[in-house]
Amino acid sequence: MTPITEVEGRRLALSNLDKVLHPLTGTTKGEVLHYYATVGAAILPHLRDRPVSFLRYPDGPDGQLFFTKNPPPGTPSWVRTTPVPRSEDPRARQVVIEELASLMWAANLVVEFHTPQWRASSPAVADRLVFDLDPGPPATVVDCCRVALHLRERLAADGLEAFAKTSGSKGLHLLVPLAPTPSGQVSAYAKQLAVEAETELPRLVVHRMARALRPGKVFVDHSQNAAAKTTATPYTLRARALPAVSAPVTWEEVADAAGPAADPEELVFLMDDITPRLERYGDLLAPLFAPERAGGLP
Structure with a gap:
């Protein structure tokens, strides 16, 4: 029998x-749901008002993984969706996770949360x-940290403040709060800095995605702008054998x-490290939401 629970006045099955979702630790789906309920206050601001894409892994990382932007079949009427016109479907909509009830509904689908900028x-x-x-x-996150410190300094030279989080996989993400700027302009600026980093750190950095160029180097992926x-949204669990989280880190931790x-x-x-x-x-990453921390592109 499927348990029914109530979250903020919404009934959820x-x-x-x-079911074990993360085999190396024996982490069950119930424990995953408990994690999201516990960290809801931290993850929700990073999801709110952003159309969410789901990487679903209902049978764990060794089962079928599939990426979806469309609202899943059976999405409750009370879960917000928003128009997100796409070239292949101008009437497309995506889910927006606004509050704990919709977060738990989505977590029950067993997903990674991914959001745009x-x-x-x-x-x-x-x-x-x-x-x-x-x-x-053989490069590792250690090399990513060295590149992150370089990019932090370069961004600061343009009056921009960077914050770091683990990817929850092998690497590191840098996030920079901006005054509202067209995505095309942000993409161009990010590519410029990635090219500069490769020029200044040629033995450590590559800015192009080609696999042949990447062994032993850090790919500075600017394309996600x-x-x-x-x-991957801050605090999301990743579809890995371990229940690894995309976790914010201090610059002291990055330097160490x-x-x-x-x-x-x-x-x-x-998962158990986050609380x-x-x-x-x-x-x-709370400074991402502070207007006074948002910089403008040069």
Whole structure:
């Protein structure tokens, strides 16, 4: 029998709570749902007013994974959707996660949350810039941290403040709050900085996606600033054998992880690590929402 629970006055049917989703730790779906209920106050501001895309992994990371932008079949009428015109479907809509009830409804589908750099209220006008730093083996997140420190300094030279989070996979994300700026302009600026980084750090950085160029280097992926692209939302669980989270980190942690004797595992944060980090630091990405921290492109 499927358990029924009530969240903020909404009745939700939560299914398969004993199913193991993250095999290396034996983490069950029920534990995943408990995680999202616990960190709801932290993740919801990063989801609110942004059309969400789902990477679904209902049978765990070793099962079928599929990416969807359209509202899933059976989406309740009380879950907000917003028009997101796409070239293949000008009438397209996507889900917007506004409150705890819709967060738990979506989490019950077993998903990664991915969001664009703009809000539903201002499509294709970005309020943040993102770099996805992706290491090509044998490079690791240690190398990503070295590149992140370089980019932080370069952004600061243009009056922009960067914040960091783990990708929840192998790399690191940098997020920069912006005054509202057309996505095309943000994309061009991000590419410019990625090209500059490759010129200044040629043995460490590559700005092009070609696999042949990437072994031993950090790919500075600037493409996620395009209006049609998305990035893993802060605090989302990732479809991995371990219940790894895309977790905000301090610049002190990044600097420590960039050291010569650094251990890449120092920047792996699992589901159970997040509540203690929130208790210690609060949301390290809260400045993304502060208008006074938002910079303009040069």
